[in-house]
Amino acid sequence: MRPARALIDLDALRHNYRLARRLGGGKALAVVKADAYGHGAVACARALEAEADGFGVACIEEALELRAAGIRAPILLMEGFFDAAELALVVEHDLWTAVASPWQVEAVAAFSTTATLRIWLKLDSGMHRLGLSADEFRAAHAQLSALPQVGPMVLMTHFARADELDCGRTAEQVALFEQACAGLAGETSLCNSPALLGWPQLHSDWVRPGLMLYGADPLYPQASPHACQLRPVMTLQSQVIAVRELAVGEPLGYGARFVATRSTRVGVVAMGYADGYPQFAPNGTPVLIDGVPGELIGRVSMDMLTVDLTDHPHAGHGSVVTLWGTAPTISELAPRCGTSAYRLPCSLKRAARVYLPL
Structure with a gap:
């Protein structure tokens, strides 16, 4: 057998999750999209399920893989649904879904169900990718809150430059988020991995650690007092x-x-x-x-x-x-090779995964 192999340290994964949760001070959604950044989504979710508050995936196919493997913890579709017909699967498999576009708001409003949808309503605070404008966000919150099929919402945004510790963009996004959310009911979710490690003053009910779960430092080579606590997975x-x-x-x-x-x-x-x-x-x-x-x-x-x-x-x-x-470490290796620490494990193919402890 070809000797190439990737050893996956599940104890290190659990350690990194606990660190992220502790830094966030609330609940933590473990991001296992893209096959857990190349580490194996099912195995990683199983390793974390006893303590994770929930899991984040990119799409419904990734969520259904976890459900088929017996993962019963909450799973958030972080890009939301791609077609209104997927809402039936969201209900059938007890998933949470992001709502980040006006058409998704209308699809939820038109969807008839006796179940209660758990929605993470996303504000575009400056990333300018997915998310509602501030006016759309507040209007969507009012519209969705009035629907019998919608339960308590989580209000979320995503940082564009949290890995740049000398950049004012993150503070601008936080200010816009706080302004847009003023007076609205719902838990909040702000921090990704760079924000958790580099912006300890930020607080929300939910955090969304991704790369740091796998032991890589998204701030490298900038100094972070917490990144040194990460353990490569x-x-x-x-x-x-x-x-x-x-x-x-x-x-x-x-x-x-x-x-x-x-x-x-x-x-x-x-x-x-x-x-x-x-x-x-x-x-x-x-x-x-x-x-x-x-x-x-x-x-x-x-x-x-x-x-x-x-x-x-x-x-x-x-x-x-x-x-x-x-x-x-992949954080040290990536810049030498003109790539990123995100891409290296996600590119893994063919090498057999070996999960430790056995």
């Missing part, structure tokens, strides 16, 4: 499957991006961009070789990459190479 590993010797002047791999300046011992590793490792990781990108710091050399190919074993005389065929985890 995923460790991506593979093994050396062949060893080569390069003479001075010999090129390595596609495009001869690496040319040996000394006699170089090369380890070929079963891991490539088809597995989700960044294709354009540069020479010198850090890895661990049997737990010892080492470096990637040469261009990453679809199924393989190469590491420098010259200063690792005891490493060879079968040596374990760690691509990310506690070192390097």
Whole structure:
């Protein structure tokens, strides 16, 4: 069997959830959209269900996967429903739904049911993606509150630049949200992961941790007193499957991006961009070789990459190479590779997931 694998530390996941909940000071919706950012939505939801206040997914397909797996905790459709016909499934599977567009408000008003819909009404406070304008928001709240099929609502917004600690945009969004919500009944939901870690003065009834659940720091390289408490959930590993010797002047791999300046011992590793490792990781990108710091050399190919074993005389065929985890973290790795810590685990494919503790 190909040795590429992603070790998923479920104890670390629970630790990070508890940290997010503690920082938020209220209830926390664990965001497991996009297959839990590549970590496996069902396994992660099962690991958190005993203590999570609810789960957040992007769409109804993701919610139905969790329900089919036996997850009974509340699940929020964070993008809401995409067609009015989906409201029947929202009721059937006891889901919560965001309402962020005027047409969704009208669809809820036209939907006849004896069930009670739990709606998260979304204000566009400056993200300018999904969400109602302030006037639409207040009008929708009045309209929906008068409907017998709508229960108590949660009032929410989403920050566009909370990962920029020196930017005034977050404070502007908070002020607009507070103004739009003045006098309206309902719990509130403000903070995503960057806001939880970087804006401790913000408070709401619900928080929505995503990336931080998986142990990555969305504020990196900015300093955060809380980010150091995060524990990486995923460790991506593979093994050396062949060893080569390069003479001075010999090129390595596609495009001869690496040319040996000394006699170089090369380890070929079963891991490539088809597995989700960044294709354009540069020479010198850090890895661990049997737990010892080492470096990637040469261009990453679809199924393989190469590491420098010259200063690792005891490493060879079968040596374990760690691509990310506690070192390097995905937060450290991503900017070196011109990508983001969000994208790295979401890109994971083909590598077998192994859940710990077993």
